[in-house]
Amino acid sequence: MSVSFNHTIIASRDRHASARFFRELLEVDEAPSWGPFVNIQLPDGVLLQFAEPPVEIQMQHYAFLVDDELFDRAYQRLTEGGIEHWADPQMTRPGETNTGHGGRGVYFKDPAGHAIELITRPYL
Template identity: 80%
Template sequence: MTATFNHTIIAARDRHESARFLKELLELAEAPSWGPFANLLLSGGVLLQFAEPPVEEIQMQHYAFLVDDELFDRAYARLCEQGVEHWADPQMRRPGETNEGHGGRGVYFKDPAGHAMELITRPYL
C-alpha cells in the first residue's frame, strides 16, 4: 500500500467555531464527530479534526487548500462579505488582494484560531 494523507488535528480556541468557519467557506461535508473533535471531510477521505489543545497559546500552522475556480470565487466572495482580512502573499504585504501565482489564483487569510490558511486554484507542482 502506498502512503496517503488520512487526517490532521487542527488546534482551535473553539473547535466548533473553527470547523464551522472552514465548512461554510469551503462548502465541506461534516463528518461524524467524537470525543474532543469537530470533524470535517475533504475529498479523498481526508479528515480535518478540530480540537482545543490543553495550552493557552496556539502555535500558528499553515494549511493550503486546492480548489477549483468556481469554489475559489464563492469562497473569496464569502471572505470579503464577512470582512475577513486577507492577503495576496504569505508575508501579508498585499492586503485585500489575490495573487496569480503558478498559473492560477491564490489568497491567504487567518482562521478563527489564527492559523494561516491559503486557497489556490492550481497546484504548485
C-alpha cells in the first residue's frame, strides 16, 4: 500500500473563523463537519479539521503548495485584508514575498497564530 497524507487537526481559538479564513484564502469548499471539528477539504483529498482545544495553543507551521494564479489571488486577499506578512520565516522582510526555490513564497499568521506559508514551487 502506498502512503498519502489524509488529515490533520489544527488547533484554533475559533474553529469557525479559522476554517472560514482557510476556505477563503485557498478557495476551497466546506466539507462535512462533525463533533468538535469544522472541516475543509483540499483538492488532493486532505482534510483540515479545525478544533478548539482546552489547552493553550502552541504555534505550528503549515505550508501550502499553490499554483501561481491562486498565489496571486491569495496574496491580494492578504494585502487587502491588512494581514501582516513576510518574505522569510524569521519575519525580517515585512510586506514582501520571496523567490526561493524557483517560485514565490510568503509567510503570515492565521487567526490562531500558526505560521502559514504559501509557495508556488516545492522545495524538492
